[in-house]
Amino acid sequence: MSSSSAAPGRDEKTEAGTAKPPMREALIAAAFQLFLERGYEQTTVDDIVALAGVGRRSFFRYFPSKEDVVFPDHERCLADMTAFLAASDEEHEPVRRVCDAARLVLGMYAENPTFSVQRYRLTKKVPGLRAYELSVVWRYERALAEYLRGRFAGRRDGTLQADVIAAAVVAAHNNALRSWLRSAGKSDASAGVDHALGYVQSTFGVTPAAHPVPDGPADDVVVVVSRRGAPLWRVVQEIETTLGRD
Structure with missing residues (x-):
């Protein structure tokens, strides 16, 4: 839902002269008041619009x-x-970019902690x-994966890397977000999410970006046979000799 549809564009005045909330916000407030008082299943759309003072069509x-x-x-x-991901370019490290995109979701929750906790x-x-x-979470994950698939196109296992x-990212973000929500919004949400996403970046951020898996056939496999109990330095020497290193 776009922000342009968030409000009807007119604020009515109460008898006291204060502005009524936009209709969309009034419906949300009425719905949650009833959900808390009666329960979600027991509340109907008719109940919500009656409390908000509007019609069903609204x-x-x-x-x-x-x-x-x-x-x-x-x-x-x-x-x-x-839109954030679409505005990316080749200079953006892809794993960091999707982590930054996930922070937009945190920002949405943090805008209204009371509502988010409820x-x-x-x-x-x-x-x-x-x-x-x-x-809804799956749709976020799909958006992140589609961006990464584009950045990893042409790599061996690029689609697998993108999906994983x-x-x-979603799992790390949600782990920290739920911890914040369980604290009733009293813990530091940003610090928790930064820590969780930092783990993702440290795990995936360097290898996929700086050391992509080469395309084409895999390198030759070298097998070295060494006598059981041979000292490690001898095994290393045999490997270097096999690889043709001085």
């Missing part, structure tokens, strides 16, 4: 389903991530929301 103008009101900003964040707790209780969340690294 709800579906912003949210295709009740599940979407729980995850209102993921479409925008996914679009931002895709959503986390709600999602844990409702299997349908958990499944929906997993589908994308999965590792």
Whole structure:
């Protein structure tokens, strides 16, 4: 969902003279109030629009389903991530680039810690929301993998590398993110995610970027036979002799 659809473009005034929240935000607030009071399954779209003081058509103008009101900003964040990766060039180290892209997701959660923590707790209780969340996570992972596949095109196992690294980035990011959410948003989210993504960069960032696997047929395999119990220096000498080194 693009940011351009986030608000209807007009703020009504209350009798006290203060501005009402944009309709989209009012629907989200009403939905979560009811989810917390009644439970997710017991709350209907009709309940949400009644509390928000709008009609059903207004709800579906912003949210295709009740599940979407729980995850209102993921479409925008996914679009931002895709644009960020599309703006990359050859100077960007690819593993670091996808780690930086993952930080955009953290930024979305950190914008409103209270809402993020409430959503986390709600999602844990409702299997349908958990499944929906997993589908959203898969879309992030696919965006990262598609970028890496483009950067690793032509390499042996380039697609495999891309898919493994994308999965590792998502797993590391989500591990740190859930730790922050379990702390009710009180721990340092940025530090946790930086630490987790740093592990991914140290594991995958150097070899794929600086030392790509060469294309074409593999190098010859050299087998050296040495007597059992031979000293290590003798084994090394035999290897060097076989390879033709001085």
